[in-house]
Amino acid sequence: MKMLYLECSMGAAGDMLLSALYELLPDPAAWLETMNRLIPGVSVVPRQAVTCGITGTHMEVNIFGQEEGRDSPLSHEHEHEHEHEHEHEHEHEHEHEHEHHHTAPGDIRRILANLAVPEPVRRNAGIVYDRIAAAEAKAHGRPVEQIHFHEVGALDAVMDVTGVCLALELLHPDVVQVSPVRLGYGQVRCAHGVMPVPAPATAQLLQGIPCYAGDIPGELCTPTGAALLSCFGQRFGPMPVMVPEKVGCGVGTREFPAANCVRAFWGEADGPEQADIVELCCHIDDMTAEALAFAADRLMALGALDVSTAPITMKKGRAGVSFTVLCTAADEARLAKAVLRETTSNGVRARRCARYLLTPSIRTVETAYGPIRVKCADGPEIHREKPEYEDVAAAAERSGRSFQQVWEEIVRQL
Secondary structure (H helix, E strand, O other): OOEEEOOEEEEOOHHHHHHHHHOOOHHHHHHHHHOOOOOOOEEEEEEEEEOOEEEEEEEEEOOOEEEOOOOOOOOOOOOHHHHOOOOOOOOOOOOOOOOOOOOOOHHHHHHHHHOOHHHHHHHHHHHHHHHHHHHHHHHHOOOOOHHHOOOOHOHHHHHHHHHHHHHHHHHHHOOOEEEEOOEEEEEEOOEEEEOOOOHHHHHHHOOOEEOOOOOOOOEEHHHOOOHHHHOOOEEEOOOOOOOEEEEEEEEEEOOOOOOEEEEEEEEEOOOOHOOEEEEEEEEOOOOOOOHHHHHHHHHOOOOOOOOEEEEOHHHHHHHHEEHHHOOOHHHHHHHHHHHHHHHOOOOOOEEEEEOOEEEEEEEEEOOOOOEEEEEEEEEEOEEEEEEOOOHHHHHHHHHHHHHHHHHHHHHHOO
């Protein structure tokens, strides 16, 4: 299967992820052509850059011929509300003044809705911004409608997010795996005080993602980088066994003792049918159905591959539930602790299992209801496909028809 592995040993930012993925594209010229006709007066220009002797790409976004400030580690423009705007004179920001931008979520939605990119790209870009808005709202205790994006609402950040979404749509990896993310440490000064690293919104977005501070002071992971990783990362941990075919290097704008870059590895990995999986299991007889459903949702949000419950009879004839969580080996300890935290169980059993799976993929088909994503599964002499539930549900809502009617029509077309 085709794997994309993102190495984030110097954190992650929108422009660095964009630059690394650009180097992997089979037809970068076509990607550039698409990007440079999205917004009048806005263009992206790939520049060769070097960090600690490593050559890579730094992607400039030019607004009417002038490069904008970027969402880069240690020169980060936070996506905070207007009362949390960052001064650009602190030591980890730009050395020059830059105009502040304030953009509401509705403004971003209108910009994205008019971009000439495939519908899945617009949808994914919207999801990224929705996650940032939710994280900001949670971090600052305000409704999402009252959030005003700071620099992340600027056109350069819109291009970063859209460009990453478009590159991933063109690459179409079977799985995206992300290394543990280095965050940096310490504090950065903003207009209304001193803020800890990671920034509050970044910390919200990193929930469920392995990360660490490391030994480099400052802010290495930005909210935009964290949002992109949380949206597209399917697995998290060290590089698995894979055969790299291409390596992309996205270079940041600052110099450090370590190479300031995100590397993207593209290649073949062992089929999932050969992958190990961990099964975490406990028996519970003192939780309500609602509490169990909440625990299952929480485990899925933390990165579980699947959560299931089944009725059982425990000792002394008591009715109980077998609560089972499937996860990768890298997530075993973290999710075992989460099971103990989210349920009333005093212990969790863990066992390694081999699993045999078909290779998953997703394609988009045009239907009478518009573009619909289709989940595919393939193996030796096996091919299966079915429509994506969310897309069918949305089509049923728009058309006023029943879910079953829309589902059956799309299946007949397939």
